[in-house]
Every structure is written in C-alpha cells, then in structure tokens.
Amino acid sequence: xxxxxxxxxxxxxxxxxxxxxxxxxxxxxxxxxxxxxxxxxxxxxxxxxxxxxxxxxxxxxxxxxxxxxxxxxxxxxxxxxxxxxxxxxxxxxxxxxxxxxxxxxxxxxxxxxxxxxxxxxxxxxxxxxxxxxxxxxxxxxxxxxxxxxxxxxxxxxxxxxxxxxxxxxxxxxxxxxxxxxxxxxxxxxxxxxxxxxxxxxxxxxxxxxxxxxxxxxxxxxxxxxxxxxxxxxxxxxxxxxxxxxxxxxxxxxxxxxxxxxxxxxxxxxxxxxxxxxxxxxxxxxxxxxxxxxxxxxxxxxxxxxxxxxxxxxxxxxxxxxxxxxxxxxxxxxxxxxxxxxxxxxxxxxxxxxxxxxxxxxxxxxxxxxxxxxxxxxxxxxxxxxxxxxxxxxxxxxxxxxxxxxxxxxxxxxxxxxxxxxxxxxxxxxxxxxxxxxxxxxxxxxxxxxxxxxxxxxxxxxxxxxxxxxxxxxxxxxxxxxxxxxxxxxx
Numbered sequence: 121x122x123x124x125x126x127x128x129x130x131x132x133x134x135x136x137x138x139x140x141x142x143x144x145x146x147x148x149x150x151x152x153x154x155x156x157x158x159x160x161x162x163x164x165x166x167x168x169x170x171x172x173x174x175x176x177x178x179x180x181x182x183x184x185x186x187x188x189x190x191x192x193x194x195x196x197x198x199x200x201x202x203x204x205x206x207x208x209x210x211x212x213x214x215x216x217x218x219x220x221x222x223x224x225x226x227x228x229x230x231x232x233x234x235x236x237x238x239x240x241x242x243x244x245x246x247x248x249x250x251x252x253x254x255x256x257x258x259x260x261x262x263x264x265x266x267x268x269x270x271x272x273x274x275x276x277x278x279x280x281x282x283x284x285x286x287x288x289x290x291x292x293x294x295x296x297x298x299x300x301x302x303x304x305x306x307x308x309x310x311x312x313x314x315x316x317x318x319x320x321x322x323x324x325x326x327x328x329x330x331x332x333x334x335x336x337x338x339x340x341x342x343x344x345x346x347x348x349x350x351x352x353x354x355x356x357x358x359x360x361x362x363x364x365x366x367x368x369x370x371x372x373x374x375x376x377x378x379x380x381x382x383x384x385x386x387x388x389x390x391x392x393x394x395x396x397x398x399x400x401x402x403x404x405x406x407x408x409x410x411x412x413x414x415x416x417x418x419x420x421x422x423x424x425x426x427x428x429x430x431x432x433x434x435x436x437x438x439x440x441x442x443x444x445x446x447x448x449x450x451x452x453x454x455x456x457x458x459x460x461x462x463x464x465x466x467x468x469x470x471x472x473x474x475x476x477x478x479x480x481x482x483x484x485x486x487x488x489x490x491x492x493x494x495x496x497x498x499x500x501x502x503x504x505x506x507x508x509x510x511x512x513x514x515x516x517x518x519x520x521x522x523x524x525x526x527x528x529x530x531x532x533x534x535x536x537x538x539x540x541x542x543x544x545x546x547x548x549x550x551x552x553x554x555x556x557x558x559x560x561x562x563x564x565x566x567x568x569x570x571x572x573x574x575x576x577x578x579x580x581x582x583x584x585x586x587x588x589x590x591x592x593x594x595x596x597x598x599x600x601x602x603x604x605x606x607x608x609x610x
Contacts, residue, residue: 121141122139124138124139124241124249124295124297125139126297128302129446131443132303133302133304134300134304136157138160139218142219144167144217144222146169146224147171147187148174149173149251150187152182152446153364153366153442154183154190158190158191169218171187171193171195173195173198173201174239174251174252175236175253175254176201176202176354176357177354178306178350178354179300179304180446181445181448182357184197185360194208195207195208197210204358205359211228212228212237213227214226223241224242225240227289228282229255229286230275230282231278232266232300233266234275234278236282238250238252238253238255239251240290247291247294249295250294250318252296252298252299255283255286256321256327257298257309257325258325259309259321260308261279261280261326262301263305263307264279266346266350273336276336280335283325284328290318293318294317296317296320305345305346309326344498345498348418348419348423349423352448353447366441368437368438368455369437370454372455374465376428376454377456381401385427386421387401387404388405389401390407390413390432390440391431393406393540397474399460401430401463401464402468405541405545406543408537409439409440414449416538416541419515421449427453428452428454430457432457473543475554476554477557478560479558480554481506481530481532485569490530491527492506493509493529493532494509495514495531495541496533504564504570506563507569507570512524514533529551529554530553531546531555532556535560539555543555
C-alpha cells in the first residue's frame with residue numbers, strides 16, 4: 121500500500137507532499153525548513169529516495185537542494201529549468217521507481233512556468249495521484265504572469281492545454297494534489313475545498329469548463345498584484361539556496377533596539393495586533409506572527425534590509441524565524457522577547473493607538489479631520505468601497521506615505537490584519553491613526569456610504585444615515601477611541 125502525507129505551509133498558502141511505500145519515498149516541492157519533511161519520513165519509517173520540484177518556485181525558497189544533500193536522495197528538477205547546481209534533469213515521460221509497486225511519471229505541464237512538470241504516482245500501472253504543482257489546481261490554475269510579461273498570454277494558453285492534458289489522460293478517481301492554491305499569490309484563485317480528484321476538476325475547474333479564448337481572457341483579467349519579493353525567489357532558487365540556520369538571533373536590549381531604529385532599520389513586533397495597539401516601542405511596525413507574516417513582511421520590507429524581531433515569547437520568535445526563512449529572510453540581526461516594558465529605555469513610555477469598528481467609523485465619517493484609508497488590493501476595492509476613502513494598498517503604503525493627509529487616519533482592510541500593519545507603519549511615521557479591526561462586510565450595515573468601482577454611490581446604500589446625523593453623535597475629532605467600545609475618552 122502506498123501513502124501520501126500532506127505537509128501544510130499555511131502562512132504561504134502552499135502544500136508539500138511525502139509519498140511512497142515501505143521501501144522508499146519521494147518528497148514533492150519541499151519548503152525551506154526541511155526538518156518537517158525528515159520528521160514525516162521518520163514517522164513512516166520511509167527512506168527519502170527522491171526529491172522532486174515541479175518548477176523553479178517564485179513564491180518561496182525551496183528546501184529541495186539541501187534535503188537531497190542531507191538524505192542522499194536524487195534531486196529531480198525539470199530539464200528546462202535553468203539552475204546552477206547539479207540535479208537529475210527531468211523530461212516529459214521520464215519515470216522513476218519509488219517502491220516495488222510505485223512509479224513516478226513526469227508529465228510536461230507548461231503554463232505556470234515554461235518548464236513546469238507534474239508528477240503522476242502510479243501503483244501497479246494505475247494512476248492514483250497527480251502532484252500538479254502550479255498547473256491544475258483546485259478549481260483554477262497557477263497564474264501565468266510570474267516569469268516574463270511578454271510570455272503571459274502564451275503561458276495562459278499553455279495552462280489551458282496542460283490542464284486538459286492531465287484531465288484527458290488520467291482516471292477520474294485520481295487525486296489532484298497541487299502545491300499552490302490555498303492562499304498563495306501564485307494561484308489564480310483560492311481553493312474552496314481541501315481535496316479534489318480529476319473527475320471533480322473536469323466538472324468544475326475553470327480551465328476545463330471554458331473554451332480557451334474565454335479562459336485566457338478571464339484569467340488575464342483577474343490577475344492580482346504580485347508580491348514584490350517574488351522577484352527575488354526565482355533567482356535564489358536557480359542559484360541554489362543556502363542551508364537554513366534556525367538558531368536564535370543575537371539578543372537585543374533596549375539600547376540596541378533604539379539604536380537600530382535610529383539607524384533606519386526595521387524593528388518588527390510580532391505580537392497580536394490588539395497587544396501592539398495597546399502599547400509598543402515607538403517606530404516599531406506590527407506583523408502578527410499568527411497571520412501571513414512571511415508574505416506581507418517580505419512584500420513590504422526593502423530586500424536585504426536588516427530586521428530586528430520583538431516577540432512575546434521564545435516560541436513565537438522561533439516560529440517567526442521558521443516562517444521568514446521560507447521567503448529568504450534568513451537571519452534577523454537581533455531579537456528580544458517579552459513586552460514593551462522590556463524593550464524601552466529608562467524614562468521612555470510605550471506608544472499606542474486606538475482600534476475601532478466600522479460602526480465607530482460611521483459616527484465620525486464626514487467630520488472634518490477624519491480620513492478613511494482603504495489598504496485592500498485593487499481587485500478587492502473594485503467590489504465596493506467606502507465612498508470618499510483614500511485608497512493605497514498596504515504593500516504600496518511605505519512608498520506613498522507623502523500622499524497621506526493630516527487628520528486622524530481610520531485605516532481598514534477586509535478583516536483587520538492588513539489594517540494593523542498599515543496602522544503601525546502610519547504610527548511609526550507620526551500620524552494619528554485608528555485601526556479598524558472589523559470585517560469589511562459590516563461597513564454598509566454600519567451606515568457608511570458605499571461606492572462601486574466607478575466611484576458612484578451603490579444603490580443599496582443611498583439610504584445610509586446622512587453625514588450630518590452621524591456627526592451629531594460622533595466623538596469629537598482628535599479624541600482617542602476606546603479599543604473596546606469605540607467611545608471617546610480623554
């Protein structure tokens with residue numbers, strides 16, 4: 121009997137796989153922190169005989185090269201991938217024997233990249249699983265625009281053809297096991313179910329139910345922003361990533377934290393956004409360790425800039441280090457654990473800012489000095505936004521700080537995490553800020569006027585409470601809002 125173990129990488133929205141039998145196993149698209157794969161294999165009592173890559177990844181640093189080196193496994197990489205290290209080049213149709221009854225067969229599936237390759241696991245000649253990487257995903261495909269803009273249209277068509285190649289040649293009960301699609305920006309959409317088969321995808325996947333012209337037009341129209349750090353991932357993976365060092369960073373005391381801030385370095389507070397808003401080191405920025413830490417910190421951080429981490433506990437720090445090495449932020453220059461009282465010099469006080477809800481914002485919307493800042497992506501804003509809101513996606517905020525007006529900045533996103541990041545950046549820059557920690561779905565019900573993509577008021581919201589009525593009961597401008605109730609306090 122064969123097995124397939126899924127190794128979740130939720131912070132990046134990806135999955136890796138360990139598959140095999142009693143005599144050998146294969147690892148597919150491993151993350152940088154390879155100890156997880158080694159532990160999984162040890163639990164199975166399986167020898168890792170092969171490590172395979174479906175493509176040169178654009179969204180994370182692979183652990184494949186190091187895993188193959190440490191285990192003695194053969195490292196299989198698509199032949200068309202231009203890499204600077206020794207590997208076994210894989211061509212369409214190549215097979216390797218994983219176990220007595222198990223074979224892995226390579227299937228060329230260009231589209232996500234020109235060299236993309238899927239791998240079909242066969243038991244006694246019957247296809248039981250397809251490791252589809254960034255080709256056929258759950259309900260969608262991997263995006264085709266991460267390699268070269270001039271190739272995007274061609275690769276989009278190739279995605280359609282590759283999806284059909286898999287669907288037309290594999291039994292409908294074959295499990296489809298993609299690497300992307302669970303929140304990764306490498307995916308053209310997000311999976312709505314956790315597991316799928318070829319038969320299910322034949323009936324539901326956009327690439328399989330639309331003709332090629334419609335599919336390509338819709339795919340290209342829906343492409344979203346690309347995280348800035350993606351430009352670094354491909355070259356790192358092509359050169360060959362260095363081994364990971366997850367030992368604790370050098371400890372930083374209050375004097376060193378202050379000195380690093382004064383030098384213009386990034387000091388990142390990993391605590392949850394509620395604790396950060398209540399009190400933090402002035403100048404620090406907040407990226408919650410529990411959220412999409414790696415994606416958003418790597419997106420906003422100038423590549424190669426020194427980072428000091430502040431964490432609530434050694435465990436939170438270690439978890440964050442693991443997340444960050446996956447995107448090439450290898451060694452924080454320093455770190456400290458505890459709370460703001462441990463990180464401030466004698467005589468310094470923690471800085472804080474209020475949090476609120478959309479109902480709190482509705483009470484001051486339209487009042488002089490109130491600025492609404494929407495930090496969602498363009499694609500999200502197109503579905504509706506607070507009328508009159510300034511729009512700067514969170515990943516552009518650092519470069520566009522000069523566009524922020526005076527007044528009290530009420531910053532919101534879709535749920536609160538990105539608003540907290542943006543609020544911390546604005547606070548560090550000296551702005552008065554309120555972080556809206558609320559679901560955007562509550563904005564209209566709170567009485568805020570809503571507008572569509574064109575800026576026109578949305579019909580359903582034309583009866584929203586007039587600004588003047590809200591202003592009559594609004595907190596006075598300039599007063600902080602209680603983090604728990606939204607009521608102004610002196």
